Amino acid sequence: MKHYTTNRVVTALLCTTTAALITGCGTDSSEPGVKSTVSAAKTKHPFDTMTAEQIDKQAREAVRSTTSMRLTGTASSGGRQVEVDLAIDVRGSCNGTVGNSPGSIHIIKKGPLVYAKAGEDYWRATFSRGMTVAQTEEMVDHFKGRWIKPPQLMSETLGGFCDDFDSLLDVLSTEPDGNTTREADATVDGRPTAVLAERTTTETTTVYIAKEGKPYLLRATIVGGDDPVDLTFTDHNKPVDTTPPPRDQILDPTTLR
Template identity: 30%
Template sequence: MSVSAALLAGCGGDSGGESTPFEGQSADDIAAKAVEATQRAKSVHLKGDTRLKDGSTVTIDVSVDQEKNCQGTIGAGGAEADVRHTDATLYLRGDEQYWLNALKRQPDTARKMVPKLQGKWVRMPANDATTAGVCDKQGFIAAMDEDKSDRRGMKRGSTSEVDGKEALKLTKKTSAGQTLALYVATEGEPYILRTTTEGGENPGSVTFGEYDEPVRPEQPPAGQTVDLKQLSGGQRA
């Protein structure tokens, strides 16, 4: 399971009885508008975590824009790695435990490669399914909204605050026993401010913020980078 897929929370829609905010609009309509507004945004900061079937937790804390410029951290199994995507190149810098976790199915490879990765930015294939998804804003949102039925049949709830911004809460219980919640900004653009999933196999939440802020990751110095293809191919970095 990819990091991006593991962190996706459901979105969703039913008319509610509240007159404001979004007066006269059904929860279906509000959810659809929230997804559309979030897709149109030039950039967003994503922060959250999700528990996997094996009990481990994956985390994300990244800023990403429409051009796939990206910077922040991702984590799994209690270890974190810095991630950057700039100039069509994906870079990852993890500690020893991160790489041991990432290469746990290849112990022989791990013993050879991990010492060479310490303190280095690893140039990854730009389409690497494990990490590239978190640096693809449009892909992330599209995957989150892949099943349109997730945002049908939701109920309007009360308003609350998400990072100091007022949000309308939409909720839905699924046949699998999950409770999905979507928090939508009530002022300005109806951006998604948070999604949560409670119960089921992958509970977690993702907070969305810092919309339309510039994302300008710096390219790591050449002397601090290594090429994953060269290392895995047995060549010297």
């Protein structure tokens, strides 16, 4: 798994998406959520007899069989941080939030249907361009707490992001460079993991691979470089909830001028 490419692709996808919306078009045991573990069990885990590359291969094979997952955490690109909590699947469906300053967007997508819901900060920043303060607040009051069916360009942007699940899998299952090392085991949200690290002169990419059940990737971090990443991966193969919002919560476009 060529881990450092995860940063380039994931952050590019996240930041490109949020930017389009806004314009209208080495890890250690002190990290949050991770605890070092010392196994007291006498029975060895299969990973204990494998090289780092062999463990990495097991994880890549598990990634290739994944049909859905949930990404939660933060990433950054060019100094711009993005927060993400998004469930996506191989069919292009998604449900969750992606955001940075000035706010986040909640997306629900199934097939060609896209619904979006943004916070007050997002709408205020959007409508403040070209409107008076009073007009802006009137529009914010109209949009807040409501879902919309976005116009074509916005729908294509959101939909394009949700369609990139295959690209994400391709990155996460890329063949290793041969310099991956096995670190001390740790837990991610209470689940034991094998920890692999890949280092360059400027940054360290660390991945946490499940030791129980299938060897899914549970967490990936990048530290030391210009674009840090801390993403957790859960809900592997769990169906994405694409239930549309209630009709009375969807903004009627005929009420807008």
